[in-house]
Amino acid sequence: MNPFTEKAAPVGSAYMDWTALYPEPYNKNEADPYTRVRIILMTGAEYEAVWFGHQFHRHCKDNDVRRSLALLRRAEQQQQKLLSFLKPADETQLETTIGYEQLAVDLTAILAQRDPDPYVVRVMNLALLEDFDHLYRYADLLELEQGVHAERLVGRYTEIMPGRPTIAEHRHPFDSVRRACNFKKAHPLTRLDTAIITAAEQQTMNYYMNLGAFYQSDRGRRLYQEIGMIEEQHVTQYGALMDPRCTWLESLLLHEYTECYLYWSCWQDETDRRVKKIWGRQLENEINHLHVAAELLQRCEGKAWQQVIPDGEFPEPIRFAPQKDYVRKVLAETVEDTAQGEEIVPVRSLPDDAMFWTYQSAVCPRPAAVPSHRVIADCIGERGQDYRFQEGEHPVPALQSRIKDNTRLARTR
Numbered sequence: 167m168n169p170f171t172e173k174a175a176p177v178g179s180a181y182m183d184w185t186a187l188y189p190e191p192y193n194k195n196e197a198d199p200y201t202r203v204r205i206i207l208m209t210g211a212e213y214e215a216v217w218f219g220h221q222f223h224r225h226c227k228d229n230d231v232r233r234s235l236a237l238l239r240r241a242e243q244q245q246q247k248l249l250s251f252l253k254p255a256d257e258t259q260l261e262t263t264i265g266y267e268q269l270a271v272d273l274t275a276i277l278a279q280r281d282p283d284p285y286v287v288r289v290m291n292l293a294l295l296e297d298f299d300h301l302y303r304y305a306d307l308l309e310l311e312q313g314v315h316a317e318r319l320v321g322r323y324t325e326i327m328p329g330r331p332t333i334a335e336h337r338h339p340f341d342s343v344r345r346a347c348n349f350k351k352a353h354p355l356t357r358l359d360t361a362i363i364t365a366a367e368q369q370t371m372n373y374y375m376n377l378g379a380f381y382q383s384d385r386g387r388r389l390y391q392e393i394g395m396i397e398e399q400h401v402t403q404y405g406a407l408m409d410p411r412c413t414w415l416e417s418l419l420l421h422e423y424t425e426c427y428l429y430w431s432c433w434q435d436e437t438d439r440r441v442k443k444i445w446g447r448q449l450e451n452e453i454n455h456l457h458v459a460a461e462l463l464q465r466c467e468g469k470a471w472q473q474v475i476p477d478g479e480f481p482e483p484i485r486f487a488p489q490k491d492y493v494r495k496v497l498a499e500t501v502e503d504t505a506q507g508e509e510i511v512p513v514r515s516l517p518d519d520a521m522f523w524t525y526q527s528a529v530c531p532r533p534a535a536v537p538s539h540r541v542i543a544d545c546i547g548e549r550g551q552d553y554r555f556q557e558g559e560h561p562v563p564a565l566q567s568r569i570k571d572n573t574r575l576a577r578t579r
Contacts, residue, residue, distance in 0.1 A: 191254035199321035210369025212246035270297035275489035299329030317555035332538035334576035338521035371397035388537035431483035
């Protein structure tokens with residue numbers, strides 16, 4: 167499908183009234199976990215569109231362009247509200263969090279396996295194991311405080327066991343800045359993948375920033391605070407991959423194209439008929455937005471859309487499926503990786519004066535006080551062992567014990 171050649175309607179014709187804007191939520195006990203994951207993904211894509219639109223608006227002198235942005239942004243806001251209210255009122259904050267981390271794990275694994283840029287893959291794999299560990303920490307908190315087994319929430323599609331220990335993920339801010347891609351030379355998949363993963367991780371960062379302090383227990387509040395700081399690192403590293411040489415209007419076009427591709431992918435992949443209809447309607451709306459972006463680019467910069475996206479045909483859609491084998495492979499091969507400057511390196515290769523050691527000493531001087539460790543220690547202390555869902559022995563020997571949390575792996579030589 168090429169969205170540039172599809173028929174477009176005026177943006178204002180898709181505005182929804184209050185009845186249409188408030189959908190019937192999914193049933194948390196019956197919905198397929200990947201339906202929930204797609205909803206979280208697209209809520210994040212819409213938030214990114216709104217956030218980008220506001221930033222563009224604040225850096226633009228042309229009020230005609232700003233009016234066009236306001237028109238697009240109002241439609242994006244409605245779409246975001248529709249999707250976010252598909253979440254049922256009886257789904258707890260922590261249950262929703264499990265969905266966020268399942269999305270982070272499986273989406274990152276899917277993109278890493280298809281992206282042709284080895285550097286981008288290494289960057290994704292670094293964060294993959296960290297989000298995988300976050301899923302484990304939150305799942306233990308869920309079992310400990312609510313008696314809910316997260317394996318039910320993830321549909322047993324995603325394993326739940328330690329990744330790179332969260333305590334080892336805290337790095338100096340300089341070590342989160344990556345090399346930017348050149349979008350004019352990059353493979354079309356790389357342009358899409360970097361935009362998708364940035365929006366998805368930003369959604370998680372914002373969720374923890376806004377809701378972490380509202381969690382009911384001190385133990386949980388502390389865990390959200392710690393993992394929220396790692397999400398800041400992830401958004402920094404993924405955002406650094408975006409090409410800063412793109413103009414605001416070129417970036418707008420890329421944003422709208424990415425949304426079109428994601429809605430098309432969700433429509434292709436969805437198993438819930440009611441939600442599938444939503445994806446179809448949202449795709450039609452985004453095609454309209456894309457055409458507005460292309461018109462603005464032509465009028466204001468004299469550029470055809472083909473100068474930014476030479477081939478508008480979509481690649482294969484993103485299809486959510488278990489990624490257990492890939493995650494296990496990355497665990498076995500890269501669990502001790504960290505970052506030094508722009509590169510991904512084994513922690514044992516860091517020099518004595520590396521900023522990683524200084525930052526770790528400042529932020530995590532006493533492992534016993536680190537929230538992500540305390541949750542597991544509490545679970546072991548109260549239940550006799552940690553909570554896991556795994557379909558075989560952990561591929562990393564140092565992480566196989568269920569009665570002791572490892573706080574040294576990937577943060578000491």
